Amino acid sequence: MRIGPFPLASPVVLAPMAGVTNVAFRTLCRELEQARVGTVSGLYVCEMVTARALVERHPVTMHMTTFAADESPRSLQLYTVDPATTYKAVKMIADDGLADHVDMNFGCPVPKVTRRGGGAALPFKRQLFGQIVAAAVRGTEGTDIPVTVKFRVGIDDEHHTHLDAGKIAESEGAAAVALHARTAAQRYSGTADWEQIAALKRHVQTIPVLGNGDIFEASDALTMMAMTGCDGVVIGRGCLGRPWLFAELSAAFTDNPSPTPPNLGEVADIIRRHGELLTAHFGEDKGMRDIRKHIGWYLHGFPAGSELRRALALVKTCDELDSLLGRLDPTAPFPAAAGGPRGRQGSPSRVALPDGWLTDRDDCTVPVGADVMHSGG
Structure with missing residues (x-):
């Protein structure tokens, strides 16, 4: 095409x-x-x-x-x-x-x-x-x-x-x-x-x-x-x-x-890279505020726990993002339940x-x- x-x-x-x-x-x-x-x-x-x-x-x-x-x-x-x-x-x-x-x-x-x-x-x-x-x-x-x-x-x-x-x-x-x-x-x-x-x-x-x-x-x-x-x-x-x-x-x-679909460790690395790119474009403060909405989409279907998800939804710095992502289970496989629509539906x-x-x-x-x-x- x-x-x-x-x-x-x-x-x-x-x-x-x-x-x-x-x-x-x-x-x-x-x-x-x-x-x-x-x-x-x-x-x-x-x-x-x-x-x-x-x-x-x-x-x-x-x-x-x-x-x-x-x-x-x-x-x-x-x-x-x-x-x-x-x-x-x-x-x-x-x-x-x-x-x-x-x-x-x-x-x-x-x-x-x-x-x-x-x-x-x-x-x-x-x-x-x-x-x-x-x-x-x-x-x-x-x-x-x-x-x-x-x-x-x-x-x-x-x-x-x-x-x-x-x-x-x-x-x-x-x-x-x-x-x-x-x-x-x-x-x-x-x-x-x-x-x-x-x-x-x-x-x-x-x-x-x-x-x-x-x-x-x-x-x-x-x-x-x-x-x-x-x-x-x-x-x-x-x-x-x-x-x-x-x-x-x-x-x-x-x-x-x-x-092969990424496991949770690979997804965490992708989130880190996304955060780096957003920070380069917007600066760290706005970049970290912007990554928050993406994190919910990235972790859809993965085992992460409500406490860690809440912390990631409030992340403020690249160092904090890196630390929080380090608490995820890197071996967790990509879940079958991770397909389908995300974002606004209304x-x-x-x-x-x-x-x-x-x-x-x-x-x-x-x-x-x-x-x-x-x-x-």
Whole structure:
């Protein structure tokens, strides 16, 4: 599979996840893939940043766009609602050499986002959606930076938008599209509807279609591709606490033996390395606060004990992290119960939308304030 000029030996993309897929996590995933299968073969996408905040060069946003020196291609995801701001942001990325690939986020189901017409609400406004994609593509003129687009099935079961969104993105010059096979109303609950990925693949003819949703093992990715005909997969919650999943996926797609899952001692070493990388990126105080959420995912299913888990959830320094991890049983094998979803799931609910949002699909009015609240990433 290719994303624009970039061939991917393994058709696997790390989904941008807020507060997760920073340079530390991406580096860790790449290191583990290299160590376990001898190559880095997929695409690792930076956490989402806001187009307006990027144009304003907000310090927090600029720090979020940090890439490792050996990271290639550098992949950046934008949240945007305004064609004019989109063009400025992508042109800035191109002119300043900030990234090699731009992905566009139209899949966020969070109420504070959809309530103002952003995220998964926006593809319903098909002309505005097309103008935004076209503006992003126009911002890359004269470069080989590909623009890709990620979206959901729709707002809810009565308002599917993915087929129109796929065709529009294709016609406006997107290099690939990715579908999270849930509606915004589902959020992260229930089961992803892979048949919608198959429908999108049948509908979009000239660019790759990637599938996202409920891939927790390498075998899930192979099954999704066989069932839907999609060209690649996007991995989100399945890699939380399992950054070595990309090595397993790489092995599966190249017909090589799957790496042995790590025992608890190896997981402890991975946590230590993650803590080091976070500290290098954020400083020790924020780095240790950030590692806390990951520890719960890493230890899912392992025997650790409630007292030690509580202590790790309050860890403040790298030395303390090292000491606490030393109390784990290094011989404990990787548990069968460690599979399945991690992170936020939530429950289905009605999607919050601006007043009158569903009355005119061809209204091109830019949502008011939908990007202000995200200034800074």
